[in-house]
Amino acid sequence: MIISVRDLVVGFGDKIVMKGLDLDIYRGEILGFVGPSGQGKSVLTRTILGLVPKRSGTIEVFGENVDGLSIAQRRRIEQRWGVLFQQGALFSALTVKQNIQMPMREHLNLSERLLDEFARLKIEMVGLKPDAADKLPSELSGGMIKRAALARSLALDPEVLFLDEPTSGLDPIGAGEFDELVATLKQTLGLTVFMVTHDLDSLYTACDRIAALGDGQIIAQGPIEAMLASDHPWLRSYFHGKRARNIVTDKVGVHA
Amino acid sequence: MRTADAVQERDRAGATLLEGGTVALSGRWTADEAPAVEAAAARITQDARAQPVRIDLSGVMRLDTLGAWVLERTRGEVEAAGGTFVYAGASPEHRILLREARILSPVPVPPARRGRVYSFLEAFGVRVVGGKTDLVTGLAFLGEVVLACLRVASRPSTFRGTALVNQIQQVAFNGVPIIVLISFLVGGIVAQQGIFQLQRFGAQSFVVNLIGLLILRELGVLLTSIMVAGRSGSAFTAEIGSMRMREEVDALRVMGLDPIEILIVPRILALVIGLPILAFLASLAALAGGGLVATLYGGMTIEAFLSRLQAAVSMHHVAVGLIKAPFMALIIGIIATIEGFAVEGSAESLGRHVTASVVKSIFMVIVLDGLFAVFFAAIDF
Structure with missing residues (x-):
């Protein structure tokens, strides 16, 4: 188990967003995280990452409770995860290459030559053209920003990758390539992936397990078959709604 | 580790x-x-x-x-x-x-580096051309703002009164405490220096003429303009710049709305209305500061200070100061909005343009003040 969340309560003012949520992420899996908009999928991600304070509950990352960590221990954990933010969160004043090199420069002891080559390798791995390296984020299209941000989140070869809606804003072919890329990386690097997504294709093709958030708790988790079999009203309309039907019959018609 | x-x-x-x-x-x-x-x-x-x-x-x-x-x-x-x-x-x-882990695509060839002299000349040329372009865009923008004002004047129903009042509150009302405080202090400091120097000739009561003319003609409006450029000019640039970064300006445009009418006209009008008021208040505060120092440090009675002040200054000194204020406001507003519209995607660009906005406005305010001094001297006002 690489991340374990127990009895998590998160709130803003009077509003309680997470009401005693439990969630486990296992080593080497791709966990898809779904839920209605505005239910706090991103909030959960940000709470695990330590960007949003929690009211109570425990979060364990790599087997360590994040509450009791010293600053140095925390930094070490932060080098072992990579995060792809929804809007990319690329540093707007740096080029794509500099963005990718930023964590490497700060945390690793690489020669200038290796820094250059390694950044180019990451750029290539996420399917960007080499001439994107010297562009500023404001000169990139939405899909390119996603890829560049993924390249940056992969810069330190993390063990866990947090992806917040990675395929939103990509065309279907690009999204498919993105899913394949994540699957390949998982296979080669032994990556564990936590993916917040609305993309049914990603859920079917890339994810090993799916957890659904509703009303501040996990309402269901398990492989896609379990999701399809669930009779929770939101899950039914999500996986059996109009948009889902084509994919269900195309891809896992046997299970449906 | x-x-x-x-x-x-x-x-x-x-x-x-x-x-x-x-x-x-x-x-x-x-x-x-x-x-x-x-x-x-x-x-x-x-x-x-x-x-x-x-x-x-x-x-x-x-x-x-x-x-x-x-x-x-x-x-x-x-x-x-x-x-x-x-x-x-x-x-x-x-x-x-x-x-x-294989890089398949060929290495892009970096553009050839040019000599140092060449790049220096190039940078210098870019600067010179940039200065000319600045002037032209400034004038063009001024024209656009005037046109937008005329458009609004011809259809008074499109005038955004609420936005104007809101901007006046931001620019003038909220700025009063700091501007009054700083002017008060500067007035006091000038008076103290004046008394100290004039004492040697036994002419310390002339400090009232000194601060009266200096503050009303120059200092009040100049200090206010510089502070407004720093306070409100930078805010305009940052607001408009971040709206540009998030494509909000484009959103206005495609809705058939004119960003100049909606964003710029209320701001510039608010400056033009607010700055004279602020300059007037700043002058009063500076005179009060000077008066306080003159009575406490210079040993003058309040009655003596006031009667000397009455003799030394007249309404036209007040007018000299206040006439300049709307022009200062206009130049601050135009520079701030031009810089705001020039912001491109990055946070760095926003910072650069906010800096440029403040530096250019303060420079132009001082240049303009100098031109006014020459002008008023020439017409013997």
Whole structure:
């Protein structure tokens, strides 16, 4: 188990967003995280990452409770995860290459030559053209920003990758390539992936397990078959709604 | 990580040449071991010069993209030099990783670097042309704002009263405390210096003429303009700039709304209305500060101060100061909005343009003040 969340309560003012949520992420899996908009999928991600304070509950990352960590221990954990933010969160004043090199420069002891080559390798791995390296984020299209941000989140070869809606804003072919890329990386690097997504294709093709958030708790988790079999009203309309039907019959018609 | 040095020593990436050209890799071929990985790879390149090498990966504790890349790079170098380089004992994961760690596309050629003299001349030329362009865009923008004002005047129903009042509150009302405080202090300081110098001639009561004329004609409006440029000009640039970054300005435009009418006209009008009021208040505060120092430090009675002040200044000194205020407001507003519209995507660009906005407005305010001084002197006002 690489991340374990127990009895998590998160709130803003009077509003309680997470009401005693439990969630486990296992080593080497791709966990898809779904839920209605505005239910706090991103909030959960940000709470695990330590960007949003929690009211109570425990979060364990790599087997360590994040509450009791010293600053140095925390930094070490932060080098072992990579995060792809929804809007990319690329540093707007740096080029794509500099963005990718930023964590490497700060945390690793690489020669200038290796820094250059390694950044180019990451750029290539996420399917960007080499001439994107010297562009500023404001000169990139939405899909390119996603890829560049993924390249940056992969810069330190993390063990866990947090992806917040990675395929939103990509065309279907690009999204498919993105899913394949994540699957390949998982296979080669032994990556564990936590993916917040609305993309049914990603859920079917890339994810090993799916957890659904509703009303501040996990309402269901398990492989896609379990999701399809669930009779929770939101899950039914999500996986059996109009948009889902084509994919269900195309891809896992046997299970449906 | 430093505490684990002893463990790391054993894990350090290594390459050992065995009999028959087999190179046994050991340790962690990962990014945090980068110097050791590169050193080991250099050794492999050397070994490969003498004989064909077989790289045995079975002893590798962990391989990541960096390790794989360095191996692949070494393979490329060895093969380019006519050597042989094959893998052995690679697990399926290693093989996938090695396949992924290949840069397929050709290296883009960097543009040729030019000489130092050339780039200096180029930068200088860009500056000169940029100065001219600044002037032209400034004038063009002024024209656009005037046109927008006329459009609004011809259809008074489109006038955004609420926005104007809101901006006046931001620019003038909220700015009163700090501007009044600073003017009060500056008035006091000028009076103190004046008294100190004039004492030597026994003419210290003339300090009232000094501060009266100086403050009403120049200092009040100049101080206020500089502070407004720093306070409100920078805010305008930042607001409009971040709206540009988030495509909000484009959103207005495609809705058939004119960003100049909606964003600029209320702001500039608010400045034009607010700055004279602020300048007037600032002058009063500075006179009060001067009066306080004159009575406490200069030993003058309040009655004497006031009657001298009445004799020294007249309404036209007040007018000289206040006439300048709307022009200062206009130039601050125009520069701030031009810089705001010039912001491009990045946070750095926003910062640069906010700085430029404040620096250019303060410079232009002082230039304008100088021109006014010449003008008023010429017409003997």
